[in-house]
Amino acid sequence: MLLQVENLEVKYGNIQALHGISFHVNKGEIVTLIGANGAGKTTSLYSIARLPPPEAPRVIGGDIKVEGQSILKTSPNAVVKDLKMALAPEGRRIFGNLTVMENLKLATYAREKGANLEAEYDHIFELFPRLKERREQRSESLSGGEQQMLAVGRALMTGCKTLLLDEPSMGLAPVLKYELFRKLKQLNEEGMTILLVEQNAKLALELAHRGYVMDTGKIVIEGPSDEILANPEIKKAYLGG
Amino acid sequence: MDFITFIQNVLNALQWGSFYALIALGYTLVYGVLRLINFAHGDIFMVGAYISFFVAGFFLGPLAGLSPAMTFLVTVPLTMVLTACVGVTLERIAYRPLRRKGAHRLYVVITALMCGLILEYSNLAVLGASRLKFPELIEKQIWNIGGVTLTNLKVMVIFTAIIVFLLLQWVITKTRVGMAMRAISYDKFAIPLMGIPVDNIIVITFILGSGFAGLAGLLFAMSYPVLEPFMGMLIGWKAFIAAVVGGIGDIKGAFVGGFLLGFIEIGVVMVFPSTFRDLFAFTILLLILWIKPTGLFGIPQSTKI
Numbered sequence: 001m002l003l004q005v006e007n008l009e010v011k012y013g014n015i016q017a018l019h020g021i022s023f024h025v026n027k028g029e030i031v032t033l034i035g036a037n038g039a040g041k042t043t044s045l046y047s048i049a050r051l052p053p054p055e056a057p058r059v060i061g062g063d064i065k066v067e068g069q070s071i072l073k074t075s076p077n078a079v080v081k082d083l084k085m086a087l088a089p090e091g092r093r094i095f096g097n098l099t100v101m102e103n104l105k106l107a108t109y110a111r112e113k114g115a116n117l118e119a120e121y122d123h124i125f126e127l128f129p130r131l132k133e134r135r136e137q138r139s140e141s142l143s144g145g146e147q148q149m150l151a152v153g154r155a156l157m158t159g160c161k162t163l164l165l166d167e168p169s170m171g172l173a174p175v176l177k178y179e180l181f182r183k184l185k186q187l188n189e190e191g192m193t194i195l196l197v198e199q200n201a202k203l204a205l206e207l208a209h210r211g212y213v214m215d216t217g218k219i220v221i222e223g224p225s226d227e228i229l230a231n232p233e234i235k236k237a238y239l240g241g
Numbered sequence: 242m243d244f245i246t247f248i249q250n251v252l253n254a255l256q257w258g259s260f261y262a263l264i265a266l267g268y269t270l271v272y273g274v275l276r277l278i279n280f281a282h283g284d285i286f287m288v289g290a291y292i293s294f295f296v297a298g299f300f301l302g303p304l305a306g307l308s309p310a311m312t313f314l315v316t317v318p319l320t321m322v323l324t325a326c327v328g329v330t331l332e333r334i335a336y337r338p339l340r341r342k343g344a345h346r347l348y349v350v351i352t353a354l355m356c357g358l359i360l361e362y363s364n365l366a367v368l369g370a371s372r373l374k375f376p377e378l379i380e381k382q383i384w385n386i387g388g389v390t391l392t393n394l395k396v397m398v399i400f401t402a403i404i405v406f407l408l409l410q411w412v413i414t415k416t417r418v419g420m421a422m423r424a425i426s427y428d429k430f431a432i433p434l435m436g437i438p439v440d441n442i443i444v445i446t447f448i449l450g451s452g453f454a455g456l457a458g459l460l461f462a463m464s465y466p467v468l469e470p471f472m473g474m475l476i477g478w479k480a481f482i483a484a485v486v487g488g489i490g491d492i493k494g495a496f497v498g499g500f501l502l503g504f505i506e507i508g509v510v511m512v513f514p515s516t517f518r519d520l521f522a523f524t525i526l527l528l529i530l531w532i533k534p535t536g537l538f539g540i541p542q543s544t545k546i
Contacts, residue, residue, distance in 0.1 A: 052433060054343055080436030093431040095424040106420045110436030158436050 002027045002067060002162065002193055003048070003085075009061035010040075010047055017043040017057060019217040025162070025195050030188050032196040032204040032225070034238060035214035041197040042090055044214075045164050048195075049087040050076045081110040086160035090167045090197075092151040096140030100131055103139050103150055107157035115159065124153040127183050145176035152180070162193040169200045181207050201238040205229045213238070245388040250507050256395050256464070258503025259402035263457035264480035265487065265495035266409060267328075267450030273426045273490040274446045275340075277349050281331060281357035283477010285451050288360055289324040289458025290468050291368075294375055296320055301376055313378040320459045321452040328451025329444055331356055337440070357477075364470040375466035398460050405453055406496045413492055418445055426490060486526050488539030497537055502526070 003025040010018040018040045025031045033041045043057050048064055050071065051057075063070050066083050079085050086107075095103050104124065108117055125132035128149040134142060139150055148168055155163055165184070169177045177200070185207060188194055198204035205211050205225040213221040213234060221228060228234055264286050271279045296319045299305060300312040307315065335356050339349050382393040413419040421442045425432055432439050461476075462468060479502060487498025502522065509521040530536070 049434065051430075052439070053341070055430060075438070076433035077436045077438045080434065086436075087434050089431065089434065093428055093434075095427045095431065097423055097427045098420060102420050106417060106424055106437070107435045109417050109421060154435070 001025075001065075003195065004065040004068075005044070005048070005062070006065070007062035008044070008047060008059065008064060010043055010057040011060050012043070012057055016060075017217055018047070020062060021214070021217070021219045022062075023212045023219060023222065025193060027193055028188070028191065029210065030184070030194040030196060030208040032198055032208035032211045033214055034198055034201040034204055034211060036238075037199070038216070039214035040217040041214055042166055043217075045087060045089075045166050045195070045197055048079075048085070049164060050074055050079050052076055077110060080158050080160070084159060084161040085164060086155035086158040086162070087164040088148075088151040088155040088166065088168065090170065092147045094139050094142075094147055094150050094154065096138065098139060099136050100139050100142070100150055101135045103154050104131075104157045107154045108159070111159050117157075120157060120159075124156060127186070128153055144171050145173065145180070148172060148176075148180060149183075152183075156187075156192075161191075162195065163187070165194065165196045167197060167199060169198060169203055177203060201234070202229070246511075248389045250511055251504075252389070252391065252395060252399075254504040254507035255399045255500065256503070257506060258500030259398045260457055260461055260476065260499075261480045261483045261502050262402050262496045262499025263405060263453050263460075264477060265484035265499045266405070266492060267454045268481050268484040269487075269489050269492060269495040270409075270422070270446050270450045272484075274422050274443060275336070276346060276426075277336065277353065278481070278489075279450075280350065280353040280477075280481075281360060282450065282454060283473040283475075283480065284357040284360040285324060285328055285331075285473070286454040286458045286461070286477060286480075287364070287468075287470065287473030288327050289320060289451075289455030290375075290462040290472065291364065291373075291458075292323045292327075292455060293320040293459035293462055294373055294468055296323070297376055297378060309376070309378045309380070316378065316459060317456065320455045324455025324458065325448040325452040328447040328454070332443060332447045337443075357474075361470050361474070368470070370470075373468040375462040375468060377466070378463060394460075394464055398464060401456065401460060402496070402499075405456070406492070409449065409453075409492050412449070418442065422446060482523070482526055486529050486536050488536030491536075491538040494536055494538035501537075 001024050005021060005023050007020040007022055008018050009016065009020050021044065033044060035041055046055060047057050047059060059072055064072060071079065071083065095106065098106065104121060130146050131149055131153055134146065139147065142150060152168065168180060172180065181203060184194060196204055196208060205228055208225045210223065211225050211228045212219050213228065221231065221234065264283065267282045268279060271277055293316055297312050297316045300307045300315050301309065335352050336349055339352060379394065384391045413422060421432065421437050425439065425442055429439065480499065483498035483502040484495045486501065487494030505522045505525050506518055509518050513521065
């Protein structure tokens with residue numbers, strides 16, 4: 001098991017955001033966490049990425065393990081550098097004052113010397129040809145879809161083996177959503193493990209192998225994606241009937 | 242006024258502008274990365290001057306016994322390194338703990354002010370109120386070019402400022418550390434997600450800012466060889482204002498602002514009695530800010546360095 005979250009309890013200030021959730025991600029899988037706003041999906045990702053204050057959720061119980069080792073004492077940059085897990089956060093959070101290329105380059109900050117970065121840039125540009133066209137442009141001038149592609153590309157350039165994605169489809173036109181999700185599938189087929197947080201449950205479950213449904217800080221349903229998709233309760237609550 | 246006097250004044254303006262610019266860039270770098278106005282920075286410049294005094298004194302002294310020229314070559318890097326250490330120590334013991342606790346920016350600025358005072362008065366307490374005379378490290382050469390007199394020191398100061406500007410501009414635009422510094426000024430949140438330890442970038446920022454303030458301190462002490470504990474106060478304030486007028490957070494702004502202040506000051510003195518200098522200079526800067534409140538190179542919003 002690559003990533004294992006065990007009975008995780010998390011607080012933001014005095015408010016408990018996660019009430020003992022457990023889930024896991026195997027190597028090579030796409031796993032999705034779905035649920036309404038405020039269910040604790042982003043908090044789960046922030047906990048795994050070990051974000052520092054002020055965003056940091058405070059873990060008050062349970063554990064997060066990567067390949068069996070607890071990561072509760074790991075720094076956020078070590079999560080990227082040593083555990084090879086990268087988060088493309090909600091709202092993209094690209095560096096708008098940097099060019100597309102600079103955003104990608106910056107992500108290689110912690111890479112070991114001698115990595116063949118040129119080939120990796122080419123791979124990103126192959127996945128997202130639009131980024132290649134705009135490589136010298138200031139990234140805040142990109143469209144929403146292009147910014148999301150840059151956010152994913154930037155996460156990939158950290159050399160990650162596990163991609164944590166927070167609401168990648170948010171604010172994208174349907175065509176772009178499907179395009180992005182096709183690319184995610186391609187990445188997964190190339191060996192990338194993906195933990196996907198989404199509000200768009202249908203889209204996410206169609207991509208993922210397994211899913212967890214969250215509600216107010218708890219996991220209420222879990223299983224293979226097709227089972228969840230077929231679950232009448234889920235259909236009613238999340239998939240629009 | 243004749244042409245030769247004019248050129249002479251331009252050179253003086255460039256020299257003063259160089260000092261302002263070298264100090265202003267420290268304000269601007271730290272502000273760009275931390276959104277903190279490091280009010281202790283002028284006093285770091287003062288500490289730099291004192292460090293260079295003691296370093297130079299040691300190497301000229303009987304223990305080392307180097308020639309003045311050799312001493313100069315050793316004093317430059319050592320002063321920069323030691324002053325950088327002071328800057329980093331300040332960040333470590335004063336600013337970082339507050340940042341960790343998520344303190345409001347106002348408290349950090351007040352802390353910076355206090356740190357400046359602590360540096361001034363600890364100097365006063367340890368070394369006393371008497372002024373120190375900086376030794377002559379480089380034999381003064383005066384060149385006369387068509388009536389304009391030029392000293393080697395003046396030329397060195399101006400060239401140093403230009404080289405430092407080009408170097409920093411390169412660091413900021415071309416290196417990954419520079420990119421990280423610009424990125425932090427835009428969105429600190431995503432920096433650790435790139436595998437970048439934010440604190441390392443902050444330390445590098447303080448190393449650059451304080452190191453060059455130390456260099457400015459050394460050059461200033463060589464140009465005006467009298468040291469006293471409060472020598473960094475006024476020049477620090479002026480450099481800060483220069484950085485703001487240039488557009489704080491922007492390297493170009495710090496240099497343009499620094500040189501602009503140098504030219505305005507000398508320009509005022511060319512026409513009016515020298516007692517009018519600061520009054521007029523700051524009135525002009527006030528007008529500039531009135532017209533462009535973000536400074537000459539400033540962009541409204543948080544997208545600067």
